[in-house]
Amino acid sequence: MDHFLTLADLTSDDLRGLLDLAIELKKEWRGGGNRPLLQGKTLGMVFQKPSLRTRVSFEMGMLHLGGNSLYLSPFEIKLGERESVPDVARVLSRYVDIIMARVFRHSDVMTLAEYSRVPIINGLSDFAHPCQALADFLTIIEHKGQKLQRRKLTFIGDGNNVSTSLLFGAALLGMDFTISGPAGYEFPADVWQIGEQFAALSGSRLTSTQDATEAVAGADVIYTDVWASMGQEDEVEERRKAFQPYQVNEALVEQANPDVIVMHCLPAHRGQEITDEVCDGPHSVLWDQAENRMHAQKAILVELMS
Ligand code: CP
Ligand code: NVA
Numbered sequence: 646m647d648h649f650l651t652l653a654d655l656t657s658d659d660l661r662g663l664l665d666l667a668i669e670l671k672k673e674w675r676g677g678g679n680r681p682l683l684q685g686k687t688l689g690m691v692f693q694k695p696s697l698r699t700r701v702s703f704e705m706g707m708l709h710l711g712g713n714s715l716y717l718s719p720f721e722i723k724l725g726e727r728e729s730v731p732d733v734a735r736v737l738s739r740y741v742d743i744i745m746a747r748v749f750r751h752s753d754v755m756t757l758a759e760y761s762r763v764p765i766i767n768g769l770s771d772f773a774h775p776c777q778a779l780a781d782f783l784t785i786i787e788h789k790g791q792k793l794q795r796r797k798l799t800f801i802g803d804g805n806n807v808s809t810s811l812l813f814g815a816a817l818l819g820m821d822f823t824i825s826g827p828a829g830y831e832f833p834a835d836v837w838q839i840g841e842q843f844a845a846l847s848g849s850r851l852t853s854t855q856d857a858t859e860a861v862a863g864a865d866v867i868y869t870d871v872w873a874s875m876g877q878e879d880e881v882e883e884r885r886k887a888f889q890p891y892q893v894n895e896a897l898v899e900q901a902n903p904d905v906i907v908m909h910c911l912p913a914h915r916g917q918e919i920t921d922e923v924c925d926g927p928h929s930v931l932w933d934q935a936e937n938r939m940h941a942q943k944a945i946l947v948e949l950m951s
Contacts, residue, residue, distance in 0.1 A: 690714055
C-alpha cells in the first residue's frame with residue numbers, strides 16, 4: 646500500500662490485514678506495551694476542516710508508536726489558495742515522513758498523493774472517510790465477531806463520504822449493506838457500481854430503499870451520520886426537511902434485530918439524525934467507535950511506513 650485514500654483501492658485481504666493489525670495494536674496498548682514502531686518519524690496533518698477525533702486520535706496514535714505529529718490548521722497552509730496543492734505536497738513531503746490530509750475535494754487528496762514523496766492518508770474528503778470505516782469495522786468485529794458474512798449493516802442517511810466508505814468496506818468483507826434515505830440523496834451510480842463489483846466477489850448483498858423500517862429489518866448494525874456534511878452548509882434547511890422521516894430513534898431501532906448495535910461517526914446532531922435516547926441507550930457503541938479511530942489509524946500508519 647503506497648497511500649490510503651479510499652477503501653476502493655484495497656483488496657479484501659488488505660482490509661482484513663489492517664483490521665488484524667489494529668486488533669493486535671489495541672491489545673498491546675491495553676496491556677500497556679506499545680511498541681515504538683515509528684520511532685523518530687513525523688506525521689504532518691493538514692486540515693481544511695475542523696476535527697476532534699481525527700486530530701486527537703492521529704496525534705495520540707503517533708505518540709504511542711514513538712513518533713511525532715504536526716498539526717497544520719486550515720489557516721496556515723491554505724491548501725490550493727496560498728500555494729498550489731502539488732507544491733504543498735512537494736514541500737511538506739521533504740520535511741515529514743507521512744501526511745494525513747482532511748480536504749474538501751477528494752481530487753486534492755489524490756493530487757497530494759501524486760506529488761508527495763511520502764504516503765498520504767485521507768483523513769476525510771467529500772468522497773470518502775476510509776479511516777472512519779476501518780475503525781467502524783473494527784468496532785463491528787468486536788461486537789459481532791470476526792464472521793461478517795450474512796451480517797447486515799443498514800445506513801440511514803445520504804450517499805456521503807462515510808456511507809461510501811462503509812459500502813466499499815462491507816462489500817469487500819462480505820457483509821450485507823442497505824442504505825435508506827429520501828429520493829435524490831442516493832449514492833452516485835459509479836459508487837454503487839464499485840460496491841457491486843466487490844459484492845460479486847465477496848457474496849455480500851447490497852440494497853437501497855426509501856423505506857427506513859424495511860431497511861432496518863434484520864439489521865445487526867444501524868449506522869447514521871449528519872444530514873448535511875461539512876461543505877454542504879447551504880443545503881442544511883432543505884436536507885433537514887427531506888431527512889426528518891429518517892431519524893434514528895427508539896421506534897426505528899426496535900424494528901431491527903434485538904441485539905442490533907447503533908453507530909454514528911460523530912459529531913452527532915442529537916435530536917436530528919439520532920435521538921439522545923439512542924445515543925445514550927443500550928444499543929449504542931458510539932464511544933467504542935470513537936476510541937477505535939486511534940487503533941485503526943495506528944494500523945494504517947504502521948502498514949504505510951513498513
Ligand atoms: N468522525 C470524525 O471524523 O470526527 P472529527 O470530524 O471530529 O475528526
Ligand atoms: N459526513 C460528515 C462526517 C463527519 C466526520 C461530514 O463530512 O461532515
